[in-house]
Amino acid sequence: MLNVAVVGYGYWGPNLARNFGHAEGAELVEIADPSAERLAQAGVLFPHARVSKNPLVVFNNPAIDAVVIATPAGTHFDLVKAALSHGKHVFVEKPLALTVEQGEQLVTLARERERTLMVDHTYEYHPAIRLIEQMIADGELGRILHASSVRLNLGIIRKDVNVLWNLAPHDVSIILRLFGEEPCRIDASGGVFLQDGIEDVVSVNLEFPSGRIAQVYVSWLSPRKTRELTVVGEKKMVVFDETLPEARVKVYDKGVDRQAAYESYGEYLTLRHGDIYCPQVPSKEPLRMAVEDFVDAVRNKRAPRSDGEAALKVLRVLAGAQASLDRRRG
């Protein structure tokens, strides 16, 4: 049985506590948060877990095997480092850290201590993303050329991080997973409208060694909730629109075919408009699957899907995009 403590019981912590509380093979034994009020709420829902104000109590408790960190992004580095240093396995909210150097330190530390380090990139466990990943692996889409991921909403506006660090980790982790490569060029443009120095709207262009390109567009300041991923393959194209009541994943048998007989470029291209197929996506909660992967990875001493290495790749892209934003503001 894996004894688990949750550090941070604010916006996302309760969801993590609930999932770890129900996970096969894990037991939620402690919850830490600086707010007495939030600890009281936690105490009602998880009467068997201890509560404490200080995360050090958790780290120093030898009975705890794994720590789940759901605190503001700016505290991740220190808390993850402390937890790993105390020999705990760590499941941390995205992003892993706020700089690549910090992220590298944490990954190295986890490797040295032989601890599992996992970052909660929930979409890596989303059944729709796994389905698209499988279609790519099966060659159904052909060579992947391009992806676009758009995540817009009015609010929730964060004060500690900009919209890039708040929303784009999802899109970047999806694209890295589907492309299987890291970008060689990152360019970002952002608008600062509501709070000093905090971007509300960010558009990121990514170019990859293979020639692929991807676009990530995130905003807190948009009239319509939009969560749309488009993946363009040479054979087929996929659109995943999370906001639809049905047919969220659409596979288009569409493309541009080359005809071998022609000699010159361009003229021999013909458009193919075929059927659309909307596979039924299993309705499993991604967070629950992430938690199960973590528990199983710790117990079987294997890397989880969304491990520190994968998270470090996401972090490199976010940091690259932030550097591009900073140069512009210069």
Next chain:
Amino acid sequence: MLNVAVVGYGYWGPNLARNFGHAEGAELVEIADPSAERLAQAGVLFPHARVSKNPLVVFNNPAIDAVVIATPAGTHFDLVKAALSHGKHVFVEKPLALTVEQGEQLVTLARERERTLMVDHTYEYHPAIRLIEQMIADGELGRILHASSVRLNLGIIRKDVNVLWNLAPHDVSIILRLFGEEPCRIDASGGVFLQDGIEDVVSVNLEFPSGRIAQVYVSWLSPRKTRELTVVGEKKMVVFDETLPEARVKVYDKGVDRQAAYESYGEYLTLRHGDIYCPQVPSKEPLRMAVEDFVDAVRNKRAPRSDGEAALKVLRVLAGAQASLDRRRG
């Protein structure tokens, strides 16, 4: 009566011929095209117009007041220059030219010769864009912060220009018109998938002196026809989706309000989710209105809405984006 000749009777020329043929105050007197077959088709529909293979016949004809140029983009500079040099007023397909230097030469030449030079940026005459422009002028949207313009399709794939020069002139002309300023920073990323050296997918990030940002995303290689413009104002937000059967323009009474009483940033922001209003957009053909503006501008010696100066601004953005693409490919 304005005597008009159409040079180039390929994809768009017939639409221009039809509109000039019906325009009040204009008479279509000649059509030039190198293809005998296309001239034959033109002859059937416009029995009163002469047809000729050589545009020089048109330019040298003193009875012709204005020339409409609908030839491939690469020929625009030479043909517009020749037409203006022969003292003709010119209505030319977008883009005005392929370099800023060429565009400047043409604008200067038109000014020197006191001829009207107009570029067919059709969306400048689209009733929906004019409606949004009016709302901005009336202050209904508040200060404009951000715009995103997305234009995707499967095909039509061009061989002479990339998707930036083919589709983005629409989006750029719209954004420049609505923002009333030129960008100070242009960054573009493009994918080359179907034809050597010709981008099929391009994403452009624009930053403006006022702090506004805009995004233009165009593609020939997308499963779904998308034509969506979002304009984010401080008070209200507008989405114009041309593909919808109804409610193409939606005005959202949504935003983030500041409350004066608070002292610190962030905490005092509250989301406002109000009504949505979908004004009925007049169903006038934009091209017809563009043609009428040209004829009236020539006759009344005034600048048309989409004149050479406006087109030059569009050209500067396109050339800036192309330079960004070229640097990357380097």
Next chain:
Amino acid sequence: MLNVAVVGYGYWGPNLARNFGHAEGAELVEIADPSAERLAQAGVLFPHARVSKNPLVVFNNPAIDAVVIATPAGTHFDLVKAALSHGKHVFVEKPLALTVEQGEQLVTLARERERTLMVDHTYEYHPAIRLIEQMIADGELGRILHASSVRLNLGIIRKDVNVLWNLAPHDVSIILRLFGEEPCRIDASGGVFLQDGIEDVVSVNLEFPSGRIAQVYVSWLSPRKTRELTVVGEKKMVVFDETLPEARVKVYDKGVDRQAAYESYGEYLTLRHGDIYCPQVPSKEPLRMAVEDFVDAVRNKRAPRSDGEAALKVLRVLAGAQASLDRRRG
């Protein structure tokens, strides 16, 4: 303080218990259900409420002021009658009863005993329906001509009642409320496909003394969840589509105008295609508002919005439609 007991803790009972448990001025003191397992679940969530297997315990308890009945439709008559006879105020799940005679008995009994009898026609409390009702009252839609209410889904398939009695009470209560009159002609057609003698698909045509007509179409056997109400007024038309993520209520400034100058019919009719307006609908839970209305009505000795009289009108329409179905099956 109003002491409330919930009788029936199956599908809907927990929602009612939760709402009465939180209602201002009410206290949930007892829950009755024949299932020991369900009572155990209730005990966890409502530790302060007594649980019992027999509703008679509830009815005989003089400390209980009001009884909420959430049992199968076939038991409503007996339970409501017993509760009223014991001097309790009653809040009962739709439908009030299964025959008009039974319904009339209950309404009469409640009047004699001076008890509040309310039926849970939730849509009567839906903010969208109240908004449409208000627009009608304000004359904004003009004279109301026609309504269509469609409620389709795949499942949930009931064994005790057909789809008419399961789903159509919603649509009928809405239409009666908006029209303010009862139909003079009821015709229904139904298909029996999954279970012997139980209609899965029913279409009801209603004609009203004023000349209005309405259509109710309900199904358990449809591929797409549909909940769409259309109200056609002489001046404006409204569509309420509950399945949309935004703009659920659309007010169309559309219609057919008569022009006084013309003499003959038909020629003088002109179509008006105006703006569309989507008012923001307050996001209040209808059930909570129904519960608050009940508590307040009991305490202030006034009729609730969805009282026995209103429910009896719904029952008359359902019974009329069932009679039409029965005649056909003959």
Next chain:
Amino acid sequence: MLNVAVVGYGYWGPNLARNFGHAEGAELVEIADPSAERLAQAGVLFPHARVSKNPLVVFNNPAIDAVVIATPAGTHFDLVKAALSHGKHVFVEKPLALTVEQGEQLVTLARERERTLMVDHTYEYHPAIRLIEQMIADGELGRILHASSVRLNLGIIRKDVNVLWNLAPHDVSIILRLFGEEPCRIDASGGVFLQDGIEDVVSVNLEFPSGRIAQVYVSWLSPRKTRELTVVGEKKMVVFDETLPEARVKVYDKGVDRQAAYESYGEYLTLRHGDIYCPQVPSKEPLRMAVEDFVDAVRNKRAPRSDGEAALKVLRVLAGAQASLDRRRG
């Protein structure tokens, strides 16, 4: 070569003339219409066809093999009868006639004279309907249980016929074709709002000997253009929504499955929510295919798909629905 004359050159006549003008194996030789203005327009587009004001000229012309009748519905009977009596093959706009007796006379007359009689039920030639028909024939949908066909719009308001006779012929012809049987029970309800004695909104319930039911709902007085057909089969369900830009036909692998092991009704029903498949529908103009079928049928002396017999079945349903409307108005 089949010599064809078009009688009636109003709203639909020009479409028919165009299609017969281009049809392989047919030649448009004459156009008749009482309006000199319309004949002048016809003369411009069809310079090789004679024009005449009197249809009798057409009927008496022995060089004419087939007559296309596109006049108001009230004149169909007399004109078709005259054309057949003069030995012409006849292609007539829907409906065939306004009473079943008239329709029967015409079908009998065509049989006696051995002439082809075809009614322009365009949807019988619609590629989407043919695709659905084929899926039914292949057993892909399983046993067909239910259909619903909805056809709504604001306008075009007719003065000569009500909305039942104007729009419902499409829906009825589709349903009869897909079901392969005639209804045993017809009930209709209609609203008369704009013009004396002319229904603007009609809802028809149809019951069939097999137990199937169908619903037809047509209106001239609706805010949204709706053209939606739902076909519910025991294995799969199909929705054909003509107003969508893509995926107009959706095949849902959804249904309710019975499990053999269970003994009692109801409990053994399980819902199946599977994939959605949107076949690419060939983009052929239905009217063109109807015209080709007519020409080929005449030349090869075979019955066309939409022959007099099929049209008579549609007419019986329309007449039955009208009788139901008349009884109500009584």
